[in-house]
Amino acid sequence: MLILGREPKLSLVELEALFGSENVKKVAPEIAFVETDSLNLEHLGGSIKAGKILEESVTDYLAKLPEGKITLGISDYSAKANKKSSWTLALKYKNLLKRHGRNVRLIPNNDGPVLSSAASHHNQLGEKLNHIEILKFNNHLAVSIGTQNITAYAKRDRERPARDAFVGMLPPKLAQILINIAVGEFKKENQDQKDLVVLDPFCGTGVVLQEATLMGYSAYGTDLSEKMISYSKKNMDWLTNRTPELQEKDAPKLYLEPGDATDHSWNLAKVNCIASEIYLGHPLSQAPSGIKLKEYQQSTKALLTSFLKNIGAQITSGATLCLATPAWLRPNGHYEGVNILDEIEKLGYNTLQYKHAASQDLLYYRDGQIVARKLLILRKQ
């Protein structure tokens, strides 16, 4: 059972790309069941909590816990659940465990029927012996195997030495989503490919490069600006210094060089997965007028088209791209991106389709944000 993040459609697409649509079942807007033996929550940008569905009753499961004190939390995601019903359930399990002579500390669900990811993470529920969180959705019960490590994300996001307010920075979770989609889709067609290299042709300060290497892939970054290449280098050195796995002999490799994505020749012998946030334009403080919007759309479309044409001539059939592109806030509260779908086939790509989300719904933004990111997921024909 996976509890999905703030943009559940993106989370579902990430899961579909990694595990196959047939293995991903959406049971509520923010909950999915996934059939898999290999799930690493640390590498899933779109999911907040993961649990293993219980095959036995909670009572039987709790009764078998190893000796020692038990820390217990309940998160009930059923539509009818409320703070009180969740707490009543928690007390029921506590009393039951007490009858078995067990010492239990309950984590209070202060804000409602579910524990916040901060509460679950800080209490190490699902991550430490006898630190248990029961995830409930209607009659489905699961035991948590962990919660997104919000502390680690915040550190990676805020402590990097080279930052640039103008370029803006991709949230690490979204970078993971882009990488998982590009790599997941590529692996579906090329199962035995090892030593994957993720290319970011608009690498900026290097968030995609950082997340790719932490996920075990080599990373290749290029950017028009020499300054950005030096920022990426500084950030990646910082990351390597504080990450022992990245210092090992067989650690993922990093390649960096300046280059204009519209005419650069990459050393692409091994690159088949492209994950990138393209140029989003100047930061805006208010929604653009109709005329300005057209201007932004045209220049973004020109950049995208030239880039796709250039890289299309250098990558092989089956290569996958997951690109974050700009979409601008309109007076009706919707976002409007660049309409490039008609050209995609002519440029030699197919748009990938998903069971749980239409391509126009793949948006990532915070409330009121002027420029949202819209995902474009392509495969080279």
Ligand SMILES: C[S@@+](CC[C@H](N)C(=O)[O-])C[C@H]1O[C@@H](n2cnc3c(N)ncnc32)[C@H](O)[C@@H]1O
């Ligand atoms: C939105 S930023 C990417 C930020 C990046 N995701 C990060 O983690 O910092 C877009 C980047 O595209 C670069 N850029 C703009 N036009 C480009 C082009 N034609 N070719 C390559 N890079 C370009 C800019 O220098 C900028 O660093």
